[in-house]
Amino acid sequence: MTQPGALALVPFVSVDHMMQIVHRIGIETILTGLATAIEDDFRRWESFDKTPRIASHSPEGVIELMPTSDGDTYGFKYVNGHPKNWKDGRQTVTAFGLLADVATGYPVLLSEMTILTALRTAATSAMAARHLAPKGARTMAVIGNGAQSEFQSIAFKTICGIEEVRLFDIDTDATDKCAANLAQSGLRITKCPTAEEAIEGAQIVTTATADKRNQQILTDNMVGSGLHINAVGGDCPGKTELAEAILHRSDIFVEYPPQTRIEGEIQQLAPDHPVTELWEVITGKTPGRSSAAQITLFDSVGFATEDFSALRHIDGLAKETGLYTDLDMLADPDDPRDLFGMLMRAG
Amino acid sequence: MTQPGALALVPFVSVDHMMQIVHRIGIETILTGLATAIEDDFRRWESFDKTPRIASHSPEGVIELMPTSDGDTYGFKYVNGHPKNWKDGRQTVTAFGLLADVATGYPVLLSEMTILTALRTAATSAMAARHLAPKGARTMAVIGNGAQSEFQSIAFKTICGIEEVRLFDIDTDATDKCAANLAQSGLRITKCPTAEEAIEGAQIVTTATADKRNQQILTDNMVGSGLHINAVGGDCPGKTELAEAILHRSDIFVEYPPQTRIEGEIQQLAPDHPVTELWEVITGKTPGRSSAAQITLFDSVGFATEDFSALRHIDGLAKETGLYTDLDMLADPDDPRDLFGMLMRAG
Numbered sequence: 284m285t286q287p288g289a290l291a292l293v294p295f296v297s298v299d300h301m302m303q304i305v306h307r308i309g310i311e312t313i314l315t316g317l318a319t320a321i322e323d324d325f326r327r328w329e330s331f332d333k334t335p336r337i338a339s340h341s342p343e344g345v346i347e348l349m350p351t352s353d354g355d356t357y358g359f360k361y362v363n364g365h366p367k368n369w370k371d372g373r374q375t376v377t378a379f380g381l382l383a384d385v386a387t388g389y390p391v392l393l394s395e396m397t398i399l400t401a402l403r404t405a406a407t408s409a410m411a412a413r414h415l416a417p418k419g420a421r422t423m424a425v426i427g428n429g430a431q432s433e434f435q436s437i438a439f440k441t442i443c444g445i446e447e448v449r450l451f452d453i454d455t456d457a458t459d460k461c462a463a464n465l466a467q468s469g470l471r472i473t474k475c476p477t478a479e480e481a482i483e484g485a486q487i488v489t490t491a492t493a494d495k496r497n498q499q500i501l502t503d504n505m506v507g508s509g510l511h512i513n514a515v516g517g518d519c520p521g522k523t524e525l526a527e528a529i530l531h532r533s534d535i536f537v538e539y540p541p542q543t544r545i546e547g548e549i550q551q552l553a554p555d556h557p558v559t560e561l562w563e564v565i566t567g568k569t570p571g572r573s574s575a576a577q578i579t580l581f582d583s584v585g586f587a588t589e590d591f592s593a594l595r596h597i598d599g600l601a602k603e604t605g606l607y608t609d610l611d612m613l614a615d616p617d618d619p620r621d622l623f624g625m626l627m628r629a630g
Numbered sequence: 631m632t633q634p635g636a637l638a639l640v641p642f643v644s645v646d647h648m649m650q651i652v653h654r655i656g657i658e659t660i661l662t663g664l665a666t667a668i669e670d671d672f673r674r675w676e677s678f679d680k681t682p683r684i685a686s687h688s689p690e691g692v693i694e695l696m697p698t699s700d701g702d703t704y705g706f707k708y709v710n711g712h713p714k715n716w717k718d719g720r721q722t723v724t725a726f727g728l729l730a731d732v733a734t735g736y737p738v739l740l741s742e743m744t745i746l747t748a749l750r751t752a753a754t755s756a757m758a759a760r761h762l763a764p765k766g767a768r769t770m771a772v773i774g775n776g777a778q779s780e781f782q783s784i785a786f787k788t789i790c791g792i793e794e795v796r797l798f799d800i801d802t803d804a805t806d807k808c809a810a811n812l813a814q815s816g817l818r819i820t821k822c823p824t825a826e827e828a829i830e831g832a833q834i835v836t837t838a839t840a841d842k843r844n845q846q847i848l849t850d851n852m853v854g855s856g857l858h859i860n861a862v863g864g865d866c867p868g869k870t871e872l873a874e875a876i877l878h879r880s881d882i883f884v885e886y887p888p889q890t891r892i893e894g895e896i897q898q899l900a901p902d903h904p905v906t907e908l909w910e911v912i913t914g915k916t917p918g919r920s921s922a923a924q925i926t927l928f929d930s931v932g933f934a935t936e937d938f939s940a941l942r943h944i945d946g947l948a949k950e951t952g953l954y955t956d957l958d959m960l961a962d963p964d965d966p967r968d969l970f971g972m973l974m975r976a977g
Contacts (some may be wrong), residue, residue, distance in 0.1 A: 284783050291645060297958040298638060302976040309860065310973075337684055339699045341732045352686045356695050359708070363735020369966040373637060373734055377960045380697040381708065385688045387720055388710020397961035401969055411913060456966060529673055559810050574760035610957075611725045614744035619716040620804060622761050623780035623811050626657075629649040 296394035296597060300606040305398070307604050310629040312432075316404035316600075318413075318442050320592040327574040328562035330354065331588050335542040338519070342365060345519055351587035357383045358591040360396055364519060366493045366593040375430065375493050376400060376502065378592050395609060396590065401431060403593035405438035407538075408513045408583060412443050412487060414564050414571040415536060415579040417510035420486035421446045422618045426478050426500055426514055427492035428452035428461035433468075436461075436487050440470050443487075471553035479505060490524045497551075503528035507578040513604035515583050518550050525580075527551045533578040536561050536571070537585035547582040547628065558582070633766060638962035641771075642943060643741035651944065652745070654951050658788040661781075664753035665760075669712045677701065678935050680861040682889040685866070685893050690714060692866055698934035705938035707743055713840045713867060721842050722777065723747060724950045727941050734928040736956040740957060741938065742926040750940035752785035754885075754932055755860045756929040759787035759790050759834060761911050761918040762926040763858035768793045773825050774839035774846055774863055775799035777810035779817075782836050782862065787817050790834075792875035799830035818917060826852060837871045844898075850875035855923040860969075862930050864895050871928075874898045883908050883918070885936075894929040905929070 296304070305313055324331070330349030351358055360611040362378035369375060377394035383389060395586040398472075412420075413420075423445045425432050432450070439445040448470050452458045462472045475481040482488055482505055488499045493516060503526050506512070512533065517523040525548050535558045537543040544554055563569040572579050616625035643651070652660055671678070683696040691712030698705055709725035724802040726742035729923045730736060736764050755834060759767075770792045772779050779797070786792040795817050802821075809819045822828040829835055829852055839845045840863060850873050853859070859880065864870040882905045891901055908928075910916040919926050948954040963972035 287801070296959070298961050299958055299976075302973055305973060306977040334684065334687055337681065337695070337697060339697060339704055339732075341699075341701065343733050345737050346697075346699075346732070346735050348684070348697055350684060350686060350689075350693075352693075354688065357686055359695060361706070361730075361737070363730070365735045365853050368734055371734070372966055373736060374961060374969065375964075376844060377736060378739070378858045379959055383693060383708075383710070385657055385686075385693070385713075386690050388691050388693050388712045389714055389720060389724060390708070395959055395961065398969065398973060429967045430969040452751055459707070460965070460968055460971065464974065515820075558773070561947055569672060594861055610642070610644055612726055612742055614721060614742065615647050616721075618807070619721050619806055621778040622721065622745065623813070624807065626652060626745060627811065629646075630651040 288615040291368065292587045292609035293390045293393050293610055293612045294601065294607045295601065296607045297611045298398065299396045300302055301395050301398045302603065303346055303606050304600050304604055308436060308600060308607070310571050312407050312438045313402060314438045314441050317356050317403055317593055317596055318410040320596040321403065321407050321589050322410050324592040325562045325565045333539055335545065336587065342501055346483050350585040351591050352385060354357050355385055356592055356595065358594050360587065360590040362400060380596060389613065390445050392594060394594060395596055398456040399593050399597060401434045403589050404431060404515065404585060405434035406590050408489065408515060408581065409438035409442035411536065411561055411581045412439065412511055412513060415581060416443060417486050417572065417575060423484045423487040423489060424449045424451070424481040424485040426451050426481055426483050426488065426490045429491065429493055431491040431515060432461045433464045435491060436470055437468055438464055439487065445487070447473065449473045449481040449485055451478045463492050469588040487511045487513060489513040490516050492524060496521060497523045499526045501529055502526045506578060508563065508578060510578050512578065513546050513583065514578045514580060519546050520550060523548050523551055530580065531582040534559065535580045535582055536564065542586060543575065543582055543584050546584040549582055631893045635962040637909050638958055640737045640740050640959045641948065641954045642957045643910050643948050645745065647948065648742050648745045650953050651947050651951055652747055655947060657784060660749060661742050661753050661785045661788050663755040663941055664943055665751050667943040668750065668754050669912055670773040671939040672912045678884055681721060682892065683697045683934065695956035697745050698938050702732055703942065705839035705941050707934065707937040709747060723881045724739060727937055729941050731925050736960065741943060741944055746940050746944060751778060751862065751932060752781035754936050755782055755836065755862060756785035758883065758908055758928045759786065759858055759860055762928060763790060764833050764856050764919065764922060767858065768838060769796065769832045770834040771796045771828040771832040772836045773798050773828055773835065774782045774840065775804040775873065776840055778838040778862060779808045780811045783812055783817055784815055784837060786834065787815065791835070794820065794959055795961040796820045796822050796828040796832055798822045798825045816843065834858045835865050836860040838873060839969050841935065843868060844870045845873040846873045848876055849873045853925060857925050857926065859925065859927045860930065861927060866893050867897060870895050870898055877927065878966060880925040882927045882929055883911065884929050889933060890929055890931050893931045896929055903961040
C-alpha cells in the first residue's frame with residue numbers, strides 16, 4: 284500500500300468516536316455547547332448561503348442533502364427519514380455530515396451525524412424555547428417517546444430548567460423505554476395514559492412522532508393559553524402533527540421560511556401566513572413571547588445551519604480529545620496536475 | 631470500544647483501494663466498463679430523478695453536490711473545482727461519492743471519486759464520441775494537458791480506436807508530463823507548439839483546460855468541417871473554452887439541458903438555442919452525426935447519472951476484489967428506537 288500524503292487525509296468521527304466524545308465531555312455540557320454554537324450562528328444569519336434542503340422522495344421515505352456555507356467553511360448533511368425502518372431493526376433517521384474549506388474545496392471533517400442530529404435537534408428546540416416559552420416553565424409534556432424524546436428531555440432540563448417531563452406515546456413500550464432511560468437524569472418522570480393527561484399542568488409541549496402522514500397529535504381543545512409548543516416531528520411534506528386550528532391561535536416561529544412552508548406544520552396554511560424567523564428573535568429584531576397568554580409555536584423542521592454549527596462544535600471537540608481517525612479519501616499526487624502519473628506509479 | 635453491528639457499517643473505497651482496483655482490473659478494462667455502465671444508464675434516462683447540481687460558488691472556486699436516484703438506488707457526489715489549487719500542491723478537482731438504498735435510506739457505499747471522476751469523465755467523452763465523431767477518426771488533438779488529458783487519451787484509444795494524440799498546452803511542462811505518462815500507452819504522441827498545429831489532421835478535438843473564465847481555446851477559423859469537438863473544460867458559469875461563432879456552426883449535444891445551459895459552452899447562447907440530448911442519440915430517438923461535413927460538439931459538463939453509474943460499477947468491482955474497508959458510520963442500536971439508550975450504555 285502506498286502511504287497517502289497529509290493532504291489526502293480527512294479526519295473522520297465514527298459513531299464510536301461520537302459516543303466517546305459525549306461521555307468524555309458529558310451530555311449536558313455537549314447540549315449546552317451545541318445550543319450556544321447554534322444560537323451564535325443564528326445571530327449571524329445573514330452571513331450564510333441558505334437553500335431549502337434537496338429532497339429525494341420515495342414511497343418509503345426521503346433522502347435529503349442540506350448544504351450551507353458562511354463563506355469560509357462549507358458544510359452539508361446527508362440525512363434520511365424512513366418511518367418504517369424500525370420494523371427491520373433500522374433507524375428512522377440516519378445521517379452523516381461534512382465540513383470543507385471554501386478556499387480550497389477540500390473536506391476537513393467527515394462525521395457520523397445520527398447521534399449528532401439527535402443532539403442538535405434537541406439543543407435547537409431548547410434554545411428556541413429559552414426565547415419563547417413562558418417564564419418559569421418547569422413542566423414539559425413529551426408526546427412521541429421515540430428516538431428524540433430523551434434528547435429533548437435532557438436538553439430542556441439543562442438549557443431551560445425543566446424539572447418534570449410527562450410522557451405519552453400510543454406505544455406504551457416506547458414510553459417505558461423513555462422513562463427508564465431518563466431514570467437517572469434528575470428529571471421527575473410521569474408516564475401518562477393519554478396525550479390529554481400528559482399536557483395537564485405543562486407549560487411546554489413537545490411533539491416528536493415519526494409517522495409520515497398528516498396527524499392530529501394535538502387537537503384544538505387540548506391547547507390552552509400561555510403554552511409553548513415545540514413541534515419537532517412534522518418535518519416533511521404530508522407529515523404534520525397539529526390541528527390547523529391551533530396554528531391560527533398561535534404566534535409561529537420558524538427557522539427558514541422557504542423550507543418550513545413546504546415541510547413544517549405551516550404547510551397546512553396559506554403560503555403568506557405570517558411567521559417570525561427565529562434569528563430575528565435571537566438578535567432582538569422582533570420580540571419572541573410578548574404576553575403570558577400567548578401561544579407560541581416553534582415549527583421546527585431542522586435547518587442546514589444547525590448542522591453546520593453542530594459539525595463545527597464537534598470538530599473542535601474531536602481535535603481536543605483526539606477521538607477521530609484519518610481517512611484516505613482525497614487523491615494527493617506529488618504534482619497536483621499529475622493524477623494519472625500517481626495512479627500509474629501505484630501499480 | 632463497542633463493536634459496531636453489521637447495520638452500522640458502510641463499505642468505503644479509499645484512494646489507495648481505487649488505485650489497486652484500477653491496477654487489478656486494468657485501466658482500459660475499467661474505462662470500457664464505465665463507458666458501458668454510463669451508456670446503459672443514459673439508455674434508461676427517463677427512470678432517473680434529475681436535478682441540476684447544487685453549487686456553492688466563491689471567488690476561488692465552487693463546491694457542488696450532484697444527487698440522482700433511479701428509484702431503487704440513490705447516489706450523490708461531492709465535488710469541488712478550484713483552478714488555483716495546484717499552486718499549493720492541491721488538486722483542482724477532488725471528489726467523493728455515496729450510494730444509498732432508496733427503500734431504507736441507508737448508505738451502502740462511500741468512495742473516493744477524485745480518480746473515479748477522472749475515469750468517468752473520460753469514459754463519458756469517449757462514449758459520446760463513439761456516437762458523434764466522424765467514422766474512422768484516428769487522430770485527436772488534446773488542448774489542455776492537465777489532470778484530465780491522459781485519461782481522455784486512453785479512453786479515446788480504447789473506446790474509439792484513436793491512434794495518435796496531438797498535445798498542446800500553454801504550459802510546456804504539462805505537455806511534457808502528459809507525453810511521458812502516455813509513452814507506454816500504445817498511442818502515437820505528438821507534442822505541438824501551438825493549438826493550431828495540434829488540430830492539424832485531427833478528426834476529434836478535446837479541450838480540457840482548467841482556468842475559470844471565458845476563454846477562446848478554439849477560435850472560429852481553427853475549426854474545419856467534419857470535426858468532432860469534445861469540450862470538457864467549460865463546466866461552470868463564466869468558464870467557457872470555445873468562440874461563440876463555433877457554436878453557431880455546430881450541432882450541439884448535451885447531457886442535461888437545464889444544467890448545461892448554466893454551465894456549458896452554450897451559456898454563451900440564447901436559452902432556447904436548439905441542442906440535442908445525448909440520451910436521445912444513444913436510444914436512437916434522434917440521429918447523432920448525419921453527414922461527414924457536420925461539426926458535432928459534445929458540450930460536456932458532467933452529470934449526476936454518470937457518477938451514479940460509475941459508483942455502481944466500482945461497487946461491483948470493490949465487492950469482487952475485496953478492495954474496501956468497513957466504516958462505522960451509522961448508529962445501530964439493538965432497539966432502533968433506543969438511540970439514547972445505546973449512547974448511554976456505551977459510557
